[in-house]
Amino acid sequence: MKIGAYDFITKPITLDSINVVMDRYVKYQQLLDETNYWRSESNRDYDFRNIIGESASMQQVFETIKMIAASKATVLIKGESGTGKELIARAIHYNSDRSHQPFIKNNCAALPEGLIESELFGHEKGAFTGALRNTKGRFELADLGTLLLDEISEMNPTLQAKLLRVLQEEEFEKIGSSETVSIDVRIIATTNRDLKEKIKENLFREDLYYRLNVVPIFIPPLRERKEDITFLVGHFIEKYNKANKKNIKNLTPQAIEVLMAHDWPGNVRELENTIQRAVVISKDPVLDIEHLTLTESRHTSAEEITVVHKNKKLEDIERETILSVLKAHNGNRKTTAEILGINERTLRNKLNQYREKGYYKD
Numbered sequence: 188m189k190i191g192a193y194d195f196i197t198k199p200i201t202l203d204s205i206n207v208v209m210d211r212y213v214k215y216q217q218l219l220d221e222t223n224y225w226r227s228e229s230n231r232d233y234d235f236r237n238i239i240g241e242s243a244s245m246q247q248v249f250e251t252i253k254m255i256a257a258s259k260a261t262v263l264i265k266g267e268s269g270t271g272k273e274l275i276a277r278a279i280h281y282n283s284d285r286s287h288q289p290f291i292k293n294n295c296a297a298l299p300e301g302l303i304e305s306e307l308f309g310h311e312k313g314a315f316t317g318a319l320r321n322t323k324g325r326f327e328l329a330d331l332g333t334l335l336l337d338e339i340s341e342m343n344p345t346l347q348a349k350l351l352r353v354l355q356e357e358e359f360e361k362i363g364s365s366e367t368v369s370i371d372v373r374i375i376a377t378t379n380r381d382l383k384e385k386i387k388e389n390l391f392r393e394d395l396y397y398r399l400n401v402v403p404i405f406i407p408p409l410r411e412r413k414e415d416i417t418f419l420v421g422h423f424i425e426k427y428n429k430a431n432k433k434n435i436k437n438l439t440p441q442a443i444e445v446l447m448a449h450d451w452p453g454n455v456r457e458l459e460n461t462i463q464r465a466v467v468i469s470k471d472p473v474l475d476i477e478h479l480t481l482t483e484s485r486h487t488s489a490e491e492i493t494v495v496h497k498n499k500k501l502e503d504i505e506r507e508t509i510l511s512v513l514k515a516h517n518g519n520r521k522t523t524a525e526i527l528g529i530n531e532r533t534l535r536n537k538l539n540q541y542r543e544k545g546y547y548k549d
């Protein structure tokens with residue numbers, strides 16, 4: 188037993204006694220496996236299990252996060268809409284020793300000026316009409332934890348000055364109060380605007396910029412790291428399979444080609460929405476082009492158009508249109524021809540061709 192036997196059996200040996208011990212051992216082993224699994228899973232969380240990024244630029248972002256997460260350094264995350272700024276901000280918090288303390292988010296663009304100030308700093312009862320009770324602001328709520336200031340570029344100059352003081356001195360006064368509140372909060376700010384430009388236009392304080400930009404993190408747009416697309420797609424298929432009790436296995440090569448050619452103006456969020464929709468509507472275990480609805484935009488590249496139409500010629504579009512109108516009108520050729528503006532003879536010829544190729548049966 189000392190050197191590791193799980194149990195022992197005393198003589199005389201019966202089959203029953205062996206069974207009892209074996210059962211117990213199997214259960215014990217299962218428990219052990221589960222515990223180990225659970226432990227490795229929670230470690231994997233710290234390895235950013237849910238943040239996908241195989242590209243060199245994302246690996247660089249992960250390296251930075253690992254290096255600075257534990258510290259209290261202020262972080263400024265820059266990147267286009269939908270690139271994953273909030274996801275990264277949360278990863279930083281949950282990889283810091285503040286992870287058991289609150290993570291509080293404040294969107295600087297969502298509220299009118301007056302409200303934001305009281306949201307951030309809180310107010311005393313009676314400080315203004317409608318201030319019915321003392322209220323804690325986000326800074327106080329985030330004490331000992333992390334405060335995410337989303338879309339920092341939209342913060343007005345008065346608040347920028349107040350924020351600067353909080354960053355420098357870790358203290359402030361609530362609205363309507365002269366008492367100074369001290370806090371210990373880590374600040375993470377995000378922006379999808381170019382703050383340097385805003386500084387030039389006198390819309391953003393330069394001193395605040397340098398206070399925030401202690402650790403700059405730039406998340407590149409998805410179109411500049413297309414090697415991440417297939418990994419993200421796999422991740423989202425798994426996610427939405429689970430959520431919708433579906434069993435999508437993979438994508439056709441054509442569908443992958445289309446995804447790779449798209450420019451993703453909405454970045455990872457757009458890709459996630461595309462896959463979610465495809466998983467929900469697909470009746471087959473394999474996603475194909477027909478399940479993908481991509482936003483047409485000025486970003487649509489020549490490459491993408493080429494890929495889509497390499498797999499879908501004009502005659503395919505024509506055939507799909509003709510057959511769907513015919514079906515909608517229960518096979519009535521006269522009506523179909525009328526609707527599509529062709530004569531019945533042309534329609535009949537086309538249907539004959541489709542029949543030969545197996546696209547259509549009367």
Ligand SMILES: Nc1ncnc2c1ncn2[C@@H]1O[C@H](COP(=O)(O)OP(=O)(O)OP(=O)(O)O)[C@@H](O)[C@H]1O
Pocket residue numbers: 237238239240266267268269270271272273274275379419422455456459
């Ligand atoms: N690398 C990634 N791995 C997995 N999911 C991601 C990744 N990047 C972004 N996402 C997902 O994409 C969506 C958008 O991410 P997030 O909200 O963090 O973007 P954002 O940069 O804050 O966007 P916005 O500027 O519009 O606020 C989320 O559902 C997020 O989980």
Ligand SMILES: [Mg+2]
Pocket residue numbers: 272273337377
């Ligand atoms: Mg965001």
